[in-house]
Amino acid sequence: MIDIVVLTGAGLSAESGLRTFRDSGGLWEDHAVEDVATPAAFRRNPDLVHRFYNERRRQARSAQPNAAHRALARLSRQPGVLVVTQNVDDLLDRAGAQGVIHMHGALNRGICAACGNRFAVTGDLATADPCPACGAAALRPDIVWFGEMPQQMELIMGALQTARTFAAIGTSGQVYPAAGFVEIANGSGADCVEINLDPHRSSPLFHRHIAGPATTTVPAWVDEVIGPAASGDR
Numbered sequence: 352m353i354d355i356v357v358l359t360g361a362g363l364s365a366e367s368g369l370r371t372f373r374d375s376g377g378l379w380e381d382h383a384v385e386d387v388a389t390p391a392a393f394r395r396n397p398d399l400v401h402r403f404y405n406e407r408r409r410q411a412r413s414a415q416p417n418a419a420h421r422a423l424a425r426l427s428r429q430p431g432v433l434v435v436t437q438n439v440d441d442l443l444d445r446a447g448a449q450g451v452i453h454m455h456g457a458l459n460r461g462i463c464a465a466c467g468n469r470f471a472v473t474g475d476l477a478t479a480d481p482c483p484a485c486g487a488a489a490l491r492p493d494i495v496w497f498g499e500m501p502q503q504m505e506l507i508m509g510a511l512q513t514a515r516t517f518a519a520i521g522t523s524g525q526v527y528p529a530a531g532f533v534e535i536a537n538g539s540g541a542d543c544v545e546i547n548l549d550p551h552r553s554s555p556l557f558h559r560h561i562a563g564p565a566t567t568t569v570p571a572w573v574d575e576v577i578g579p580a581a582s583g584d585r
């Protein structure tokens with residue numbers, strides 16, 4: 352049974368050098384969501400959408416996990432913990448986190464729109480690339496676009512109902528359904544904690560707010576929840 356659910360957002364990877372979406376200098380300042388992050392955008396201009404995600408993939412590949420990813424990786428290895436991320440980078444996984452749910456998909460996976468085959472992606476994807484399974488030139492990044500259903504929602508919803516602690520880390524709480532997780536967890540009686548650089552609460556449903564950069568606040572919070580790491584497990 353899940354006791355602790357952690358939801359992470361772009362703020363977790365900000366100190367690894369990956370841009371967030373809505374902060375000043377964020378990705379949605381330079382790119383319109385409707386040009387690069389919707390199924391209609393991909394139908395209209397697949398080359399542009401591939402270019403956008405190819406660039407995200409290159410940057411994610413050259414970024415390194417930070418202390419907050421490593422602390423959550425340590426937490427994820429405890430029984431009864433579920434880490435859910437909206438991030439499409441793999442920094443939590445590379446930090447050694449177990450069982451991370453990538454609810455908005457992952458840059459290191461592609462999916463064929465013709466046959467549904469999912470496959471690993473390390474380099475760039477292009478409109479003319481054939482599917483490794485069926486050969487159709489219908490590949491897209493395995494990213495959940497606006498208007499699409501996030502991945503593994505049943506599992507997440509079940510975990511939110513049993514969790515005694517819910518933590519939202521580095522997310523602005525503006526994109527549903529993730530923004531609604533605090534309501535479900537709070538309604539089920541969980542202690543709800545928000546950890547964010549910004550001292551303003553995204554929702555009054557959080558019982559506690561820890562303000563500051565993730566690389567210092569998250570390791571401290573994880574130490575508080577499961578005790579300090581043994582040397583060699585940081």
Ligand code: OAD
Pocket residue numbers: 359360361362363365366371372373374377388437438455495496497520521522523524525526546547548549563564565566
């Ligand atoms: P946002 O860019 O909306 O929010 C990032 C949050 O991280 C803000 O609340 C910042 O205050 C906080 N933050 C920034 N730097 C931080 C740091 N060093 N430590 C702690 N917090 C920090 O990103 P998300 O909430 O993740 O979806 O965005 C949610 C979804 O919207 C994304 O998954 C993406 C986007 O459109 C899709 O593309 C489907």
